[in-house]
Each structure stands twice: as structure tokens, then as C-alpha cells.
Amino acid sequence: xxxxxxxxxxxxxxxxxxxxxFQPKEMILLCPAEIAESREYKRALREFFEYMKCPVKVxxxxxSLLDAKKTERVLEEILASxxxxxxxxSGGTDAALFAAGACSGNTAVFTYSRKKNSFYEIxxxxxxxxxxxxxxxxxxxxxxxxxxxLLPGREDHTLLRNRLEEIDRLFKVYSRxxxxxxxxxxxxxxxxxxxxxxxxxxxxxxxxxxxxxxxxDPNLFRALAEEGLIQELELQxxxxxxxxxxxxxxxxxxxxxxxxxxxxxxxxxxxxxxxxVVLSAVVNWQGGAIHRDSVTNEIDVMAVQGIRPVFISCKxxxxxxxxxxxxxxxxxxxxxxxxxxxLVTSGMATKSxxxxxxxxxxxxxxxxxxxxxxxxxLINCLRRE
Numbered sequence: 001x002x003x004x005x006x007x008x009x010x011x012x013x014x015x016x017x018x019x020x021x022f023q024p025k026e027m028i029l030l031c032p033a034e035i036a037e038s039r040e041y042k043r044a045l046r047e048f049f050e051y052m053k054c055p056v057k058v059x060x061x062x063x064s065l066l067d068a069k070k071t072e073r074v075l076e077e078i079l080a081s082x083x084x085x086x087x088x089x090s091g092g093t094d095a096a097l098f099a100a101g102a103c104s105g106n107t108a109v110f111t112y113s114r115k116k117n118s119f120y121e122i123x124x125x126x127x128x129x130x131x132x133x134x135x136x137x138x139x140x141x142x143x144x145x146x147x148x149x150l151l152p153g154r155e156d157h158t159l160l161r162n163r164l165e166e167i168d169r170l171f172k173v174y175s176r177x178x179x180x181x182x183x184x185x186x187x188x189x190x191x192x193x194x195x196x197x198x199x200x201x202x203x204x205x206x207x208x209x210x211x212x213x214x215x216x217d218p219n220l221f222r223a224l225a226e227e228g229l230i231q232e233l234e235l236q237x238x239x240x241x242x243x244x245x246x247x248x249x250x251x252x253x254x255x256x257x258x259x260x261x262x263x264x265x266x267x268x269x270x271x272x273x274x275x276x277v278v279l280s281a282v283v284n285w286q287g288g289a290i291h292r293d294s295v296t297n298e299i300d301v302m303a304v305q306g307i308r309p310v311f312i313s314c315k316x317x318x319x320x321x322x323x324x325x326x327x328x329x330x331x332x333x334x335x336x337x338x339x340x341x342x343l344v345t346s347g348m349a350t351k352s353x354x355x356x357x358x359x360x361x362x363x364x365x366x367x368x369x370x371x372x373x374x375x376x377x378l379i380n381c382l383r384r385e
Contacts, residue, residue, distance in 0.1 A: 001108060001127060002084040003028060004056075005075070007100065008035060008065060009091025011336030012146040013307055016048065017112060018088040019056050020135045021119065022127065026057040028078055030071070030096070036062035044147035044287050051144055052137075065092060071099035079107060086110065086125055114338050117306065138276035139302050142309045143283050146334045151282040151296070160279065161269060163248070167262045168375070169227040170252060174259045177220045178346060178370075182316060185256045187214040191240070194254060199244040201230075216240050229253065257300070260314040260346050260373070264301045267378035274303040274310075274382075283334065297330055303382075309335045310342065310382070317347040319356050328363040342381070344368045 004024040006015055008031035019027045035041055042060060049056055063074040079085055086108035087100050100109065110128035112119050119128040140150040174181055191203030205216045218235050221242065225233040229249055234241040244250035252258045261279060268277040281302040285295040301312040311334075313327045324343065331341040343365055353369075360367045368381055 001086040002026065003078075003082040003086070005030060005078060005085060005087045005100075007087075007089065007092025007096040008032065009336075011091060011338065012334070013336055013338055014091030014112075016045070016145055017133070017135060017307060018090065018110075018119070019049070020052060020054055021131075021133060022086075023054055024056060024086075026059060026082070028059045028061055028082070030061050030063050030065070030074060030078070030092075032065060033062045036060040040286065041147060044144065047287070048141070048144040051141060065096040068095040068099045068102070071096050072103045075099055075103045079103065079105075086128075088112070089122065114308075133307065135307055136275045137304050137307055137309070139278040139281055139304055139309070142302075142304055143281075143334055144287070146336075147287050148283045148285055148334055149287045150278070151284055153278065153280045153282060157278065159248075160265070164266050164269065166229070166249070167266045170229060170259055171263045171266075171375075173220070173223045173227055173229065174263075174346075176223060177217065179348060180217055180220070181259070182256050183209065183214045184217055184220055185253065186210065187216055189254050190214075192244070192250065192254060194250075196247070199246070199250060200241070201244065202241045203239070205238055205240055224253070257314060257316050260316050260344060261300045263373065263375070264312055264314055264344055264378065267375055267382060268301060268303045268310075268312075270375065271379045271382040274305050277301070277303045283330075285333075297326070299330060308338050308340065310340045311335060312342045312344060315343065315345040315347055318350050319343060319345050319347065319353075321356075321359055324356070324359050324363055324365055327365060331365075341365045342368060344373060344378070346370045346373055 001022060002025045004018055004027045006027060006029045008029055009015055015029060045058055061074060064070050087104055089097050089100055089109060090112040106124060108125035109122040110119055110125035111122060117133050119131040119133065121129040143150050186209035187207055190207040190209055192201035206213050221233055224230045230242040231245055232243045265277060265279045268274055279301055281299040283297055299311055300314040303310045311327060311331045313323060315323060327341050327343060331339045343360060357367060372381060
């Protein structure tokens, strides 16, 4: 096969997977006019193949994929002007698939099955006959595939992998003091600095955080000291002093949601089934560098297994509809129909969660609540498919 014909699909992976797998000399993407004329989409797709070190020439051909007759004529023109063609019918509309079947003749036709993670020959495509998919993406590649860019994160993931035991100790303390955790982190924010190099924390035992006074809980700070997460702890009648071991732990103890995100990051690594895991994956929707009008989102934890990305949102408070909608949008935009979305919540339920559970199910989001937020339970949930 020298020329691969792809039928444009809204799921990004369907437009690129076969090229990554079989590496033809040219990929012809039969797509709607707005895609064929989009400089941004063309740039993104070419940058993606460069990133994946797949030297395929990409040609965009405009055509209405909703009109079977017109699509058939365009396909016939492509087949007549190119040698050694194959048509991938993994994506595309029903009309496009019908047209591909009608005009394919002796042309090779094949498809991909997500359930089996394998390619299958439809006709004249022995190269795809029960061929397992061996493509593996990373987080940056997944986002590039859909036109986005992974921006530099707040953590060095190489170093973070060496601190998994500390994450375990942090979550151990959090589990004991979950009911008061958010307020205590707000208190720590008030008596400490986020400036580089300033690791000392010092202040009265009671500080105003938001609209209420927060009293430091001595037992929580003693527990943090016992686990080595703070040092030089001094608890006086009306004052508290301590020192953070380093700026990384300082960040963990000044960010309300960090502990749950770290627990999920830990579980993803321990699951042993992911090719890449990124904590706090910030994506620029338009790709490239940040500009004034750039749209960005932060994905708390993102992991990739083969070609399948997992988008994970972590909440230490009650989950609202907006959070579910945002997660579903990110999954659909940057992952497509093969992606998974999980929302992990350790928040205290303030009312019946039945509506939230129903909304999550409707959006295809897997909900993991506190009872299943332990390391082993999370690992089992992550390995489920």
C-alpha cells in the first residue's frame, strides 16, 4: 500500500491510526470543505505526524461525506489517479462508508476494531488481516492529534515518580483528617508563602480564611510531622511554627486538591498498564504557544494506554454539573469515542448524590467515590478495561 484513503471522522484517532500503523507514502483525507480549507487543522495534523516520526505526505480532498453519490465520485477520481490504494473504513459517516463499498472494486479495504485492538481485512487487504495494533501514544501526542498542545506542567514527572512513598504518607494523613482538610489547607495558605525558597510557616492558631475563622488542628499537624511532611513543628498556646521539607511538599500542602490528584497519579503508575501518565496536564486548544486569545484547560490527571487516553478529574468537594460537563467536553474533543473519563471525588456529600450519579452515567463518565479512592481500589478501577 502506497496510498491510504481515510474518511474523515470526528474521533481524532480514526484519522491517523492506520497511517501510524502501516506508514503509507501518502494519506489522502477525504473531509468536509471546512476541514480541507482549515490552515490550523492542516498544521496540527502535519505537526502530529512529525512528532510521531511518521513521514507520511498528507493530502486533503474536499467532499461532502453526507452525500453518498458525490463521495463515490470523489473516491473514484482518487482511485483513478493513484496506484496501490487502500481504503480505511474505521471512521466516516454512513454515506461515506456506503460510497467506499460501492466504488472500491479490487481496491484493498480494511477496518480497525477497538474491542479487539486489531485491524481486520474487509477485502484485498492481507496486510491488515487480524493485525494487532502496536501503536502507542503519549499524552502530548494525544493532544496534538486533536490540534492541541500540552503545555509545561507544574511538576517534574521524572522526579515525582521517585516520591511515591511520600504521596502514600500524605494520603494517609488526608484519610484521617478528610473532614477538616480543606479548611486546614486554607489555614496553611494564610501562614506560609509561595515565594521561592521560603519554607518557614508561622502564625497564630486561628486565621480568617474566606468568610470564617479557621482554627489549626494540632493533631493534624502532629500527624504531618510524624510522616515527615513538615519539620521543626512548634505548637504553642496561641501560635504554630514549622518548616516544609522542600518546595514540592510546600505546594502539596498549600493546594487543596493536590492530595487527591497525587493519589490518582500514584494509582496510575501502580496500575502498570499505562504508557504515559501526566499530573496537571494543561492543554492549549489552538495548539502552539499561548496567546492572549488562547483557550486552555487543566486535566488533573491524564493517562494513555496504547491509543486510548483516560481523562481524570479529581474533586475534594461536592461535584457539580459544570465539572461533569467540562470533563465530558475535554474527553470528546481530545480523545474521541475511544477515550475514558473518570471523576474521582472525596468530597463530603451535602445532599443526595443520585442526580449527580445519573448525570455522570448519562455523559459516560465513570464515577469513583470515597469508598473506592484507596490505592488498591483505584488501581482496580483503572485496570477495568
